[in-house]
Amino acid sequence: MHQMQRNKVAWILFFITPGLLVVGTFILLPLFMSLFNSLFSWRQLIRLEFVGLENFRRLLTTFPYQQRFFNALKNNLVWFLSTTLIQNTLGLLFGYLLSRNIPLSQFFKRIFFIPVLFSIVAVGFLWGMYLNPNGLVNNFLKLVGLGFLQRPWLGMEHLATPSIIMVNIWRWVGFPSLVFLAAIDNVPQECLEAAYLEGVSEWKLFWKIIFPLIIPSITIITVLTIIGSLNVFEQIYTMTGLDGAPNYSTDTIGTLFYRTAFGSVDAGSPEIGIGSAIGMVIYLLTFATSLLSIFITRKREVQL
Amino acid sequence: MKKHTLLSLTVVLLAASMLFGAGVQEQKTAEAEKTVLEFWTWRPEDVDFYNAQIAIFEKANPNIKVVQTAHKNTEYNTILAASLSGGAGPDVFQGRAYGGLATFADSGFLEPLESWMPELKNYAPTALLGATSPTDGKIYGSPAVSQTVFMFYNKDIYKELGLTIPKTWNELIANFEAARKAGYTPLANGAKDGWTLETMFGGMAAQFYGGPEFYNDVIAGKKNFQDPAFIRMIEQMKSLTKYMPNMYMGIGYEDMRALFFNEMSPHLIGGSYEAAFFKAQNPGLNFDIFAVPGMRATDPAYVSVYADMNFAMNANSKNKDAAVKFLKHLSSKEFGKAMVTELKMVTSVPGVDASAEPFIARVLELQKNATPFLFLVGFRYQQPTGSSLWQAAAQGVMAGTLTPAQAAKQIQDGIASYYKPFQK
Numbered sequence: 094m095h096q097m098q099r100n101k102v103a104w105i106l107f108f109i110t111p112g113l114l115v116v117g118t119f120i121l122l123p124l125f126m127s128l129f130n131s132l133f134s135w136r137q138l139i140r141l142e143f144v145g146l147e148n149f150r151r152l153l154t155t156f157p158y159q160q161r162f163f164n165a166l167k168n169n170l171v172w173f174l175s176t177t178l179i180q181n182t183l184g185l186l187f188g189y190l191l192s193r194n195i196p197l198s199q200f201f202k203r204i205f206f207i208p209v210l211f212s213i214v215a216v217g218f219l220w221g222m223y224l225n226p227n228g229l230v231n232n233f234l235k236l237v238g239l240g241f242l243q244r245p246w247l248g249m250e251h252l253a254t255p256s257i258i259m260v261n262i263w264r265w266v267g268f269p270s271l272v273f274l275a276a277i278d279n280v281p282q283e284c285l286e287a288a289y290l291e292g293v294s295e296w297k298l299f300w301k302i303i304f305p306l307i308i309p310s311i312t313i314i315t316v317l318t319i320i321g322s323l324n325v326f327e328q329i330y331t332m333t334g335l336d337g338a339p340n341y342s343t344d345t346i347g348t349l350f351y352r353t354a355f356g357s358v359d360a361g362s363p364e365i366g367i368g369s370a371i372g373m374v375i376y377l378l379t380f381a382t383s384l385l386s387i388f389i390t391r392k393r394e395v396q397l
Numbered sequence: 398m399k400k401h402t403l404l405s406l407t408v409v410l411l412a413a414s415m416l417f418g419a420g421v422q423e424q425k426t427a428e429a430e431k432t433v434l435e436f437w438t439w440r441p442e443d444v445d446f447y448n449a450q451i452a453i454f455e456k457a458n459p460n461i462k463v464v465q466t467a468h469k470n471t472e473y474n475t476i477l478a479a480s481l482s483g484g485a486g487p488d489v490f491q492g493r494a495y496g497g498l499a500t501f502a503d504s505g506f507l508e509p510l511e512s513w514m515p516e517l518k519n520y521a522p523t524a525l526l527g528a529t530s531p532t533d534g535k536i537y538g539s540p541a542v543s544q545t546v547f548m549f550y551n552k553d554i555y556k557e558l559g560l561t562i563p564k565t566w567n568e569l570i571a572n573f574e575a576a577r578k579a580g581y582t583p584l585a586n587g588a589k590d591g592w593t594l595e596t597m598f599g600g601m602a603a604q605f606y607g608g609p610e611f612y613n614d615v616i617a618g619k620k621n622f623q624d625p626a627f628i629r630m631i632e633q634m635k636s637l638t639k640y641m642p643n644m645y646m647g648i649g650y651e652d653m654r655a656l657f658f659n660e661m662s663p664h665l666i667g668g669s670y671e672a673a674f675f676k677a678q679n680p681g682l683n684f685d686i687f688a689v690p691g692m693r694a695t696d697p698a699y700v701s702v703y704a705d706m707n708f709a710m711n712a713n714s715k716n717k718d719a720a721v722k723f724l725k726h727l728s729s730k731e732f733g734k735a736m737v738t739e740l741k742m743v744t745s746v747p748g749v750d751a752s753a754e755p756f757i758a759r760v761l762e763l764q765k766n767a768t769p770f771l772f773l774v775g776f777r778y779q780q781p782t783g784s785s786l787w788q789a790a791a792q793g794v795m796a797g798t799l800t801p802a803q804a805a806k807q808i809q810d811g812i813a814s815y816y817k818p819f820q821k
Binding site (some may be wrong): 246 | 471472475478479482499500501503504505506517571587588589590591595642644645646647648649651778779780781785788789790792793797798799810811814
């Protein structure tokens with residue numbers, strides 16, 4: 094018995110050690126390293142003395158970090174709101190329609206999901222070209238007689254962030270669609286049949302029966318949206334660049350972090366202390382808002 | 398039984414790793430006779446050039462082998478910083494100038510070069526300024542290249558339209574108008590990439606803000622960026638938007654260069670580093686350069702000049718003697734000459750005869766009215782740099798979301814947050 098127990102422990106260790114090592118080295122260690130680094134002052138790339146929360150104070154209260162940080166945070170909020178409102182609503186709609194077996198639903202299911210499989214950098218690069226003044230989008234508008242709508246999509250302050258968000262929605266909408274489809278397909282058939290027998294309208298059926306039963310997947314999608322919106326980086330990097338051009342209108346805390354911590358050709362010397370502080374803020378925000386949204390949606394869950 | 402399986406698996410793994418280890422060891426001893434130098438650049442487009450130079454160097458120094466790695470320009474600093482702070486990195490590498498050099502020098506990653514290379518004394522002071530750390534005044538790089546910003550123009554289109562090099566600002570505008578009537582985009586510059594607006598600034602701004610005198614005055618804190626002349630310059634720049642490409646706010650660096658080398662636009666404000674690229678993209682392109690004129694023909698037509706590249710040595714290199722040999726090769730007149738003739742770059746190596754290369758000779762001629770590239774030379778040492786402030790503010794002006802006066806204030810406030818002479 095004892096021997097078997099030991100054997101079991103050995104096997105478990107054998108299987109989890111590689112994973113634990115990877116997580117420890119590439120996730121936990123950097124996390125604590127950046128916490129550590131954020132508490133020190135830096136001269137260029139050299140760590141100097143312990144300064145406590147001074148870097149956080151500078152980030153949140155002094156020019157220019159304060160302006161840049163809250164501007165970036167505002168853009169992350171825009172990302173979260175638009176993604177939730179547009180992408181997740183569309184996803185829910187698509188998921189519902191696909192579950193109703195509309196004509197060609199198998200075909201649409203695959204089509205919607207294909208962009209999810211594309212590399213985010215490739216999507217950003219290609220759409221960067223499509224949104225060019227002489228690119229696909231403007232040429233298409235001209236072709237269908239909407240030439241007056243032609244714009245330098247990524248070059249205008251009020252259009253750049255919405256354009257990038259639209260590209261990201263195009264890329265990712267298939268994911269919530271599929272999750273919601275699976276959730277709706279899991280709603281017990283008896284409930285739906287009973288409701289039909291009672292003569293419930295399709296609208297009421299959705300809101301009173303289906304929606305409460307798919308809240309767990311809505312929770313998951315919302316948490317993933319929060320995490321995704323706080324970590325927006327590649328989309329900006331490939332489409333408008335590290336500086337969040339034009340005039341910081343597409344800057345997010347991801348690009349701000351990268352620029353501040355590592356410096357860029359034009360942005361100047363790296364500020365590793367402040368950069369690490371931004372990294373910690375990103376982590377704390379992600380953690381806190383994810384917990385909060387789980388807490389809120391949990392309360393609305395219905396058990397059958 | 399199960400235990401045995403686990404044990405034998407571990408043994409196999411161990412044996413495999415030892416085999417691997419042995420393989421690597423063997424390779425190392427074979428190469429031990431040759432000193433291997435790692436050499437990094439941010440110029441993937443010049444890989445062939447450096448390979449040819451490395452071949453010349455290796456022939457003269459048969460016991461040294463140089464391995465070249467070229468990184469993407471915009472990622473170079475990050476990759477280099479990460480490897481150097483990890484105690485690794487290349488032995489010899491292309492280094493940035495001014496603030497970019499200070500980052501690495503002040504971190505102790507660069508080897509001071511005066512004692513290794515006494516010949517650095519012969520370099521021009523402006524070139525050495527870009528290779529000197531402002532913190533300790535030591536020289537950390539062998540100056541390689543200076544860049545100059547001016548107007549490129551298409552000679553064939555000028556001939557076709559009967560235009561001549563403008564001597565006043567109004568003549569330049571007349572040339573733009575003529576190009577527009579003929580169906581060309583008068584000026585190829587766009588505004589999507591903020592840094593290209595700093596290039597545009599370098600090519601046309603000094604005429605209005607007053608060249609080196611203004612530079613010296615702002616450095617000394619006697620004038621600032623809210624100076625009327627500076628604001629007027631921003632207005633002049635904004636007035637050029639009607640000659641820039643349709644939807645210029647979406648025109649990035651690649652687009653604007655393509656407009657010029659595909660001969661769809663006769664003008665581009667750009668740096669001397671573009672010449673070789675244009676030749677490579679369109680060998681039939683017949684272009685030359687001029688300095689953007691001031692309001693009167695007697696005003697000096699300034700071009701902005703900056704030290705752009707140094708060759709530097711890793712302070713933690715294990716092969717410093719070999720690295721110095723390679724650095725000396727990269728600082729030789731032969732190498733300088735090759736840079737001129739093959740890369741069309743303006744070498745900083747003193748005493749190189751550039752007359753064989755008319756383009757470089759013309760650049761040197763325009764440099765008679767040189768002014769320091771204001772934000773890059775003077776204000777790239779601390780965050781927020783003058784460059785990043787200018788780039789963002791200029792995008793606001795070009796798009797019409799900031800007035801020239803607001804942009805000037807944004808720049809002034811940003812620099813004044815750390816620049817002592819502005820805080821008086």
